[in-house]
Amino acid sequence: MAASIKDVAREAGVSIATVSRVLNDVDVVNEETKKRVVEAIKKLGYRPNIVARSLKTQRTRTIGIIIPDISNQFYPEIVRGAEDVANIYDYNIILCNTDLNIEKEMEYLKVLKEKMVDGVLYMSNSLEPNILSLIKQLQFPMVLVESKSKGEDIPSVTIDNEKAAYDGVTYLIKKGNKRIAYIGAGEDIVNASAMRYRGYKKALEKNNLTLDENRIYFTSSRARNGYKGINVILSKTKIDSIFCTSDEIAVGVINALRDNGIRVPEDIDVMGFNNVYLASVFYPKLTTISQPIYDMGSIGMRMLIKMINKEKLEERNYILPHELIERDSCK
Amino acid sequence: MAASIKDVAREAGVSIATVSRVLNDVDVVNEETKKRVVEAIKKLGYRPNIVARSLKTQRTRTIGIIIPDISNQFYPEIVRGAEDVANIYDYNIILCNTDLNIEKEMEYLKVLKEKMVDGVLYMSNSLEPNILSLIKQLQFPMVLVESKSKGEDIPSVTIDNEKAAYDGVTYLIKKGNKRIAYIGAGEDIVNASAMRYRGYKKALEKNNLTLDENRIYFTSSRARNGYKGINVILSKTKIDSIFCTSDEIAVGVINALRDNGIRVPEDIDVMGFNNVYLASVFYPKLTTISQPIYDMGSIGMRMLIKMINKEKLEERNYILPHELIERDSCK
DNA sequence: TTGTAGGCGTTATCAC
DNA sequence: GTGATAACGCCTACAA
Helix, strand or coil: CCCCHHHHHHHHCCCHHHHHHHHHCCCCCCHHHHHHHHHHHHHHCCCCCHHHHHHHHCCCCEEEEEECCCCCCCHHHHHHHHHHHHHHCCCEEEEEECCCCHHHHHHHHHHHHHCCCCEEEECCCCCCHHHHHHHHHHCCCEEEECCCCCCCCCCEEEECHHHHHHHHHHHHHHCCCCCEEEEECCCCCCCHHHHHHHHHHHHHHHCCCCCCHHHEEECCCCHHHHHHHHHHHHHHCCCCEEEECCHHHHHHHHHHHHHCCCCCCCCCEEEEEECCHHHHHCCCCCEEEECCHHHHHHHHHHHHHHHHCCCCCCCCEEEECCEEECCCCCC | CCCCHHHHHHHHCCCHHHHHHHHHCCCCCCHHHHHHHHHHHHHHCCCCCHHHHHHHHCCCCEEEEEECCCCCCCHHHHHHHHHHHHHHCCCEEEEEECCCCHHHHHHHHHHHHHCCCCEEEECCCCCCHHHHHHHHHHCCCEEEECCCCCCCCCCEEEECHHHHHHHHHHHHHHCCCCCEEEEECCCCCCCHHHHHHHHHHHHHHHCCCCCCHHHEEECCCCHHHHHHHHHHHHHHCCCCEEEECCHHHHHHHHHHHHHCCCCCCCCCEEEEEECCHHHHHCCCCCEEEECCHHHHHHHHHHHHHHHHCCCCCCCCEEEECCEEECCCCCC
8 A cells, every 4th residue: 555644644753734734735834844744755655645635625626528429520629628727727537428328428427426526517419407407416516518508507618609600601602602501410409509500591591592401401410421411412402502510521521522523612612610620631621610629628627617616707608709711612 | 515325324214334235235234224225315315425435445446548639630539449448347537638748647647646546548659767667656557558668568559560561561562662751750759650660661671672761751640740741752852652650641741742733642652540530531531551549448448447456467468450441542 | 134433544623 | 833633425344
């Protein structure tokens, strides 16, 4: 067993109380004895046991991060942003992948509570009643990233997804496009990306373009879904551009178009969403709506740590700016 | 404060020992009292405090994962593989990004020890003496992923990097290439990828091709480095193909070639390494050496958990198979 | 089958 | 300034 505070106390010829005092730099300790303690610590290679400390202080200095899937292109950067600031404030993170499976989410929430994390950063698309009531019951500091809670008022950091999509589609329209397809999240899904569909509709409406269901394909954010989706649309109708709710979808779309001998952007414009790393190296480089991904993680973590420290949040629902990145997949 | 074992005991009218027994399903408890306890638990919404349990049992059921950077394309999948099996065995993971910074690595190692993790999965390229002696001092179950320790004999899971590179370059040669460039990790770096350079040299040698330093560019695994590297090489000499030690480098190379009006694979073959997601959606799809990334994480975690349970490892240094994936970036 | 009590390694409140 | 000592919440001999 590793050396404990007792061993240090014995070695330095003082009580454990004194050792604890120098450890935490609290109260006043005689310079001389302090030196003795420090030496004993070094000699024994003593390291405080944080588990024991946590039991006493009721804080673990670890934070849970719940995400759908770290191997999705989007989350690593959020997690990196979060971990970087956690690290600054001496917190560690426990990472949990849920695949958006409600059971798994609930399970992780419970375990995190049992492990006494000081707070959780939560990414999910369905804050359904069961989850919400569990969260309320478990009672930990929590901030939502990428989504918002309706009634419960859990602090959050997001972008204005509806406006972002609106801006993207408007851009497409300004380029002279009139038959704009949509591939991505449907409105039935209660999450951030569903807002994008509303933005799409609004932009069409505002510009007196009619919504044609043949140009709409609802699916999740994977390249192969984009590939399939565009083929379905092409088999039904003609289009001049496509608005995708993720860069991965856009990549699938472009690959499908290429296989059909259709050029991007000469023949058709395609726009992505998120501005993931892939978007900047793909050929053609993707014109896309950029979310400040890293910042969403770091700001979310900053808020969470404030909450843990009972500090007041200036803003409970941060809406970060999005940006349209013009590259080569639109004319 | 949340309900504790005491509250449950009081509620059920038994001692805490009995509650503990039903909690851990140990010893024999009368069916009737057991039922009372279970009901009390449910009524109070009691959840055991794992921190307290850990202090007693000296196991936290959490494992540290140390990686260079989760936002690098390579690591999310390893982490996912690791977390999936950790989850199966009721472990959680603490994620630590080091950017390969030695100070950070040491810091995390110490904190993980203080937080009493049961073991660590370690990814680094430089197992330098300081780190090694710290590891020895800290004494935890550890497995190395992607790299091996020379002397210390820390269990590991890797592929045969030298052979993999040898196979890749041989493939290029068989396709009729004779002036094969190399862009990637240099041999000074003491890590897995350095072995790839040796494989490259060996393949040339075996086929009586001379090594031309003008065709070599050492750099780290980023697309922009590939972009720069190939331009440097092209300014000095002529080549017919390029072996890259990462897919990201290959992507940068291809983008640079395209900007120079050189076609891939018609004019030049380029081969990647790792078979990251990007490789399968990029245009042209990358011919590359596939590492079983997910498996490296999951197998590493399996080994680690065995070690934690004091079970014997059948194999201390797993060498997983690599595979040459033929796609469209080579003729 | 059940209860009592000691201890895991700390912190923090008392006295001295 | 320093030292006992009681928690923190749980597990586990040992008794009963």
